[in-house]
Amino acid sequence: MKYDSRYPSVADLKLRAKKQIPNFAYDYVDGGIDEELGKKRNRDGFDEIIITPRYLTDVTYTNIESELFDRKYSFALGVPPIGLGNMMWPGAELTLAQAAQSANIPYVLSTFSTTLLEEIADQSGDVCWFQLYVPKKQSVMKEIIERVKKAGFNALVVTLDIPVGAKRNREIKNGLQLPFRFTPNIIWQSMIHPQWALKTLMHGAPDFVNVLPYKEGPDQRLSEFISNFSMAGVTLERLREIRSLWDGPLILKGIQYGQNMLDAINLGVDGFIVSNHGGRQLEAAPSSMQTLKELPDEIHQKATIMIDSGVRTGMDVVRAKAMGADFSFSGRSFFYGMGAMGKKGANQVIEIYRDEITRTLQQIGCNEFKQLDRSWVSNPSF
Numbered sequence: 531m532k533y534d535s536r537y538p539s540v541a542d543l544k545l546r547a548k549k550q551i552p553n554f555a556y557d558y559v560d561g562g563i564d565e566e567l568g569k570k571r572n573r574d575g576f577d578e579i580i581i582t583p584r585y586l587t588d589v590t591y592t593n594i595e596s597e598l599f600d601r602k603y604s605f606a607l608g609v610p611p612i613g614l615g616n617m618m619w620p621g622a623e624l625t626l627a628q629a630a631q632s633a634n635i636p637y638v639l640s641t642f643s644t645t646l647l648e649e650i651a652d653q654s655g656d657v658c659w660f661q662l663y664v665p666k667k668q669s670v671m672k673e674i675i676e677r678v679k680k681a682g683f684n685a686l687v688v689t690l691d692i693p694v695g696a697k698r699n700r701e702i703k704n705g706l707q708l709p710f711r712f713t714p715n716i717i718w719q720s721m722i723h724p725q726w727a728l729k730t731l732m733h734g735a736p737d738f739v740n741v742l743p744y745k746e747g748p749d750q751r752l753s754e755f756i757s758n759f760s761m762a763g764v765t766l767e768r769l770r771e772i773r774s775l776w777d778g779p780l781i782l783k784g785i786q787y788g789q790n791m792l793d794a795i796n797l798g799v800d801g802f803i804v805s806n807h808g809g810r811q812l813e814a815a816p817s818s819m820q821t822l823k824e825l826p827d828e829i830h831q832k833a834t835i836m837i838d839s840g841v842r843t844g845m846d847v848v849r850a851k852a853m854g855a856d857f858s859f860s861g862r863s864f865f866y867g868m869g870a871m872g873k874k875g876a877n878q879v880i881e882i883y884r885d886e887i888t889r890t891l892q893q894i895g896c897n898e899f900k901q902l903d904r905s906w907v908s909n910p911s912f
């Protein structure tokens with residue numbers, strides 16, 4: 531077993547993370563929107579998929595490799611963008627990028643990461659993708675895309691599902707605000723989690739280092755700068771401009787509406803991450819699995835389809851592939867791992883998924899991950 535047997539699943543890491551780190555950091559990652567029913571719906575969407583095992587097959591050898599945009603990855607799970615990543619565990623972003631590089635799986639860096647994009651690309655350029663929150667100012671957008679190109683990122687992911695900031699009740703109650711302030715709750719929580727507090731002190735308070743150069747002078751408040759940084763709704767015109775500035779794979783994330791996908795395909799977008807931001811934006815949004823289930827064949831034929839929001843096990847990655855998503859991403863899995871075990875958590879999560887995907891394929895009698903398709907799904911209603 532290549533992982534610590536005390537935490538054999540993402541669910542175990544989640545329980546451990548809740549004890550190990552301050553509640554404001556845990557809630558930031560774990561929380562959803564409103565009553566958090568959308569987050570639950572995401573999980574239900576995966577749990578619902580039934581796969582009938584096929585026996586009478588030798589499954590000694592299984593191949594879980596997966597190909598995306600003409601590049602082979604060790605298996606079909608990546609780390610999606612998580613803003614303010616170093617708040618959950620100091621140094622999380624660099625640790626995850628390095629772990630992804632050595633495991634040969636994609637790592638997507640957020641525009642609102644707390645580590646410089648140039649530093650991440652330097653450490654993991656081979657598997658690194660960049661996620662863009664499209665800046666309101668075209669000049670800033672051009673400059674960031676230039677930096678991303680120069681740094682050597684492999685793909686550009688444009689996130690659509692935050693037209694405006696979300697009201698997340700757990701964050702409000704915890705007093706989480708910009709710039710990061712030491713309120714009485716945050717001081718108390720830091721005191722009772724001394725390991726986290728010490729590491730944060732050593733590492734420095736997390737900051738939006740990639741976008742700070744574009745702040746309008748020292749007098750502009752950080753909260754105002756960040757909340758006004760991105761476009762209030764990315765337009766097709768902007769997307770067209772991004773396409774003309776970026777030659778590599780262009781992916782849209784957070785997309786849920788078929789017509790949006792067809793319009794984007796016409797502009798030359800290469801792929802989609804079907805996602806609802808992990809149930810953090812719109813309570814009534816369809817689960818990512820429901821969106822995937824309803825995608826017309828035309829979209830599958832013309833673009834690469836990936837998924838996130840609710841993936842927690844290797845079984846989910848197999849379910850997603852059988853339903854038509856070539857690749858899965860899981861944000862909270864990796865951050866529960868880091869919260870539970872610090873640096874070691876990144877590899878723990880990678881090895882749990884590698885093991886679970888392999889075992890699931892063997893259990894269902896499938897030798898090659900890439901052979902999975904809808905014929906494996908036995909829900910009567912599909």
Ligand SMILES: Cc1cc2nc3c(=O)[nH]c(=O)nc-3n(C[C@H](O)[C@H](O)[C@H](O)COP(=O)(O)O)c2cc1C
Pocket residue numbers: 558559560572610611612613614640641642661689783805806807808809810838839840841859860861862863
């Ligand atoms: C704490 C947190 C921060 C996030 N920050 C970003 C971000 O900066 N950019 C982005 O495109 N998505 C962001 N997301 C969404 C994730 O990329 C991903 O879509 C989501 O985590 C998937 O759901 P899951 O956590 O259930 O796997 C964030 C998600 C979480 C939990």
